[in-house]
Amino acid sequence: MFEFDAFLLARIQFAFTVSFHIIFPTITIGLASYLAVLEGLSLKTRNPDYKILYLFWSKIFAVNFGMGVVSGLVMAYQFGTNWSGFSYFAGSITGPLLTYEVLTAFFLEAGFLGVMLFGWQRVGDKLHFFATCMVALGTILSTFWILASNSWMQTPTGYEIINGQVVPTDWFAVIFNPSFPYRLVHMGVAAFLSTAVFVGACAAWHLLKGNKTGPVKKMFSMAMWMLVLVAPIQAYIGDIHGLNTLEHQPAKIAAIEGHWDNSDGGPSPLILFGFPNMETERTDYALEIPVLGSLILKHSLVEPIPALKDFPKDERPNSLVVFWSFRIMVALGILMILQGFYSLWLRKKQRLYNTGWYLKFCLLMGPAGLIAILAGWFTTEVGRQPWVVYGLMKTKDAVSAHSDLQMSISLLCFFIVYSLVFGFGYFYMIRQMKQGPQLDDAHNTGSHEISTISGRL
Structure with a gap:
């Protein structure tokens, strides 16, 4: 299990503050x-x-x-x-x-x-x-x-x-x-996509409340058009970004896929669900689709993808974290694509502003883009571990010489202050949106x- 020493507390503190910050x-x-x-x-x-x-x-x-x-x-x-x-x-x-x-x-x-x-x-x-x-x-x-x-x-x-x-x-x-162009476009499009579902949720709330004025309808319509245009593009960008990551950070891809062993020499399956176990070096309860992992990442029916056992134990990312954070991001992305395309059907039937279950779905999807971004950043940053600068400097060598007590107190202070200040900010924005x-x-x-x-x- 984890030992909450100063090093781990410093990582938790940075993860906590960046998780708050990235939303804004x-x-x-x-x-x-x-x-x-x-x-x-x-x-x-x-x-x-x-x-x-x-x-x-x-x-x-x-x-x-x-x-x-x-x-x-x-x-x-x-x-x-x-x-x-x-x-x-x-x-x-x-x-x-x-x-x-x-x-x-x-x-x-x-x-x-x-x-x-x-x-x-x-x-x-x-x-x-x-x-x-x-x-x-x-x-x-x-x-x-x-x-x-x-x-x-x-x-x-x-x-x-x-x-x-x-x-x-x-x-x-x-x-x-090498990774900058892909990550820049991926993050930029993610910001537009997140804003679209965020704005769409606000409009859906007012439509459900019976506010069907011109501005509210335009807000909802523009958000849905943005989803239709951007969500499929983001899926394509994510695919080519994954291929770039495979080339430059193969251990991260192996951890994302929960793939441990290439000893059989055959093509790699796509593991849909499972629980990667860093101790036993296997993915428990894996639900696999044969060959699909190689087809997606290698565009091949025979060539395997990298396996975690190809890398030293002290250079493997935590597969359990990135395995699930990646799947949360992908699942929410698929839901956003479906949300956008179904709006086209409702628009054609002239029921875009009157279909109650769909408006409720759009309301529930409001934070989906922001959650997907957080999941994506966890995948990126945890997947880079144990390196802070990939291949050059390990994270354990980057931390300052603080005591466990100092880091515990500062983390507690951050938690209290952030919860109060930014909690109020979130509340205020939601109240403005409700108006x-x-x-x-x-x-x-x-x-x-x-x-x-x-x-x-």
């Missing part, structure tokens, strides 16, 4: 682009429904943005406080990349955010739209630099190791490392409402 950037990325689309459609069509939706979702965006900034700062400080070995070893790579994120992305977001939220009566329509687009661009650039840093930790290139420290020799190779779009918002600027929200926070 995900919603921020998706909502920022959604707001840009809404304002663009409002300017083009002059339909007040789009402005009503913009003003409604900009309130939620403002709260979410603030919580994302606060939780992100805490994570950055942990690199120095809890993972000083990693900072010493790889700081010359990760430090500049995070600095680029602040200079090119965060300043862009923060600089135009004020105009976006409070500039309705102070700037023209086109300049306000430009500010919204810059905020959306800032979120995408932020994703670019954060994933460049994290992807380098997964597939490091463009470096030399001098005196026990990583020294960059080719910044282009550092940034555009729904206000029809009279089309006749005001929206600045007063957002100012009131900011004051309350």
Whole structure:
């Protein structure tokens, strides 16, 4: 069993804080682009429904943005406080990349955010739209630099190791490392997909309550169209990302598949369900489909996929965790694809806004995208273990020299503060979503409402 020493507590603390934090950037990325689309459609069509939706979702965006900034700062400080070995070893790579994120992305977001939220009566329509687009661009650039840093930790290139420290020799190779393009697109599309089911759930709640005004219908319709377009694309991106992972991190793929042994030399099955056992080195109660594992990952009917026994015991990820986190992500992705395509059938039958069971299903699917992202990140990060920089530095060598008591107290403090602060933030966003779009918002600027929200926070 696990021993809760300082090393494990430091890992739990980082996992806890990143699990809280990742939700906020995900919603921020998706909502920022959604707001840009809404304002663009409002300017083009002059339909007040789009402005009503913009003003409604900009309130939620403002709260979410603030919580994302606060939780992100805490994570950055942990690199120095809890993972000083990693900072010493790889700081010359990760430090500049995070600095680029602040200079090119965060300043862009923060600089135009004020105009976006409070500039309705102070700037023209086109300049306000430009500010919204810059905020959306800032979120995408932020994703670019954060994933460049994290992807380098997964597939490091463009470096030399001098005196026990990583020294960059080719910044282009550092940034555009082998896994970066796949992970960037996969995460970006995941953010749009998560926002679509999130927005769709909000609209479904109001439709179930009998609120079938124009803005609510448009909100629901746009969310379902986004699902139809993006969910199948995400499945394809996930497949090619898996092939990239097979090439560069084969142990992670073996752990995800719960595949232990290639001694028979035959093709590998796809294990649908089971319980990988790290002690007995087998997957208990496995439900298998013969050959399908090789067909999916190797595109072959005879070539086996990597097996966990091909790797030393101390270099194997925890298969039980990544096996199930991956399947949770895939299962939710399949449900989102079905959700989107069934909306086409209901749209054709002109029953999209009136089918009660489907609206309830959409409401239940509201957190599905965020849960899938959390499951995907657990798959990625736990699957990289025992390495913090894959193949170069193990996680146990990256931790700071803290005592068990120090880490226990700090983890408890994080748990209490995060639960209170961000719990209130979640509650406030849900309360705003329950209020729904206000029809009279089309006749005001929206600045007063957002100012009131900011004051309350």
